[in-house]
Amino acid sequence: MTMIFGIPLQAFLGQLLIGLINGSFYALLSLGLAVIFGLLRVINFAHGAQYMLGAFAAMLMLEYFGINYWVALILGPIVVGLFGAVIERTMLSRLYNLDPLYGLLFTFGLALAIEGTFRYLYGAAGQPYSVPAQLAGGTNLGFMFLPIYRGWVVVVSLVACIGTWLLIEKTKLGAYLRAATENPVLVQAFGVNVPVLLTLTYGLGAALAAFAGVLAAPIYQVSPLMGSNIIIVVFAVVVVGGMGSIMGAILTGYMLGIAEGLTKVFYPEASNIVIFVIMAIVLLLRPAGLFGRDA
């Protein structure tokens, strides 16, 4: 058997793939956080809860309406995005003139309330959601066995990340968004409806989280706790990347996911703290974060 650094190549590549998949979710989630933070100056603590909502949406749609995975992949994010927009319109928008910490505390409360509700209704245990038939099974690449669904997740989340990046950097709507980030008052004076833009942004961020949630449903168990487990890691990712750039958030997500996967190969005990350790090192060497502009 081929060996690499004294580790069987199969195991090495297997963990690398898991790292890449985790990295995809980190990238999607930290991207959403960065988009929301860029315009609203709010750290969306409920991002994990919205990710969890996406997974639950997929599961419940299948259970009650027989809606399949492919439709859920579109419908789930729309439902959660609308929910996010309502929250922003009715409550979050009242906090913009205050210290940004209040936004964090509000969304923290929101996350607790959502998570608590789903725990109450569905219990803390995870529930399975099966891989769609079209993506079931795996393929032998010669050097490793690749479950097709996992490959699909890596590809589609990469597409979603690049799509969001293009939306913000290359379209007219994105130009408005970026302009409103720099100077909301001036943009409003030019006749752009900034409050609607803010609602749209929060809805988009929530929808992205839900999209990640639907993608994650067949891989991890659908559980009320899946959101809070991942959101703290994503926060560390965001600290490492700095929230100044969209691309930075995406790259950091993938990098740290892979770093986590590799740690599982070489020193499994440290695998769930390695991201925090990297965060601490980055804070020592480059406090503003790898791609950060603001100190």
Add this chain to the structure above:
Amino acid sequence: MSEMTQTAAKPRIERSATASRTYAIFLIIGLVALILAPMFFYPIFLMKLLCFALFACAFNLLLGYTGLLSFGHATFFGGAAYFTAHVVKEWGFPPELGILTGVVGAALLGLIMGFFAIRRQGIYFAMITLALSQMFFFFCLQAKFTEGEDGIQSVPRGHLFGFIDLSGSTNMYYFVLAVFLIGMVIIWRFINSPFGMILRSIRENEPRAISLGYSVARYKLGAFVMSAALAGLAGGLKALVFQFATLTDVAWQMSGEVILMTLLGGIGTLIGPIFGAGLVVTLQNYLATSQFPVTIVTGVIFMVCVLVFRRGIIGEFYASRLGRKLGFEHRR
């Protein structure tokens, strides 16, 4: 100009004199209530309340008086609980030394976490403390001495100074009360010291504090360590009261709870967090008997507080008509 400020300042001095008289009256009422409380309430409940009140006040030292929102205070509370439980149970330390170990351990953890966290401000500070405390959680999950999912069980309360038996709940209650009062006096002295004044100036205007020549980072770190040590005092005490230390104490939910207590009671008020802790602990006890999960209620209270009740109970009282009449004023 100087005349104007003098005339403007005069009624304020009178007001604060009224305030200190009111404070003194409330203080005496409060002390008497605390001394008599075990006759009317279940002592374990009261001790739990005092532990969390002290924890919330320690946390408020950082959020209310320095303007730093830490999302990782469970590390100091729960870490100290583990340290105290371990040295008392395994090494046979007496309770006073056990709690001291907890305090020192929490202060060291605070020094480490603070060292990293003060490199960023505001929201990033909150996220860094949260991430580091999650790291400590995983450490506790895997470390040998914490005994994993079971936690350290049946910790003996021992004899205070070798001759006061703490196994009875009356003795234990007055011991907890004494420690709580000592903690409160330390906090009160701390925030009214020159050091505390500088912390407030950092909260109000950090760039100005820097330009006045204060080494802001060092003051922030000092406040962080102080807050961590006092949170450790509360945690060590809690380990002796309940005679166990578990992962619940170091989990992020605990960090959230202490924020809620402070927010609900009144950020930046000396006694607000005590009331906040009282309410939250009472609510938890009440909901523990029902099927309804505490998290939903906690989350909703959080949202309501942030939306319409940002001053908290005591802050609202200070800002109310009655409060102003009694001579209080609400800063911040």
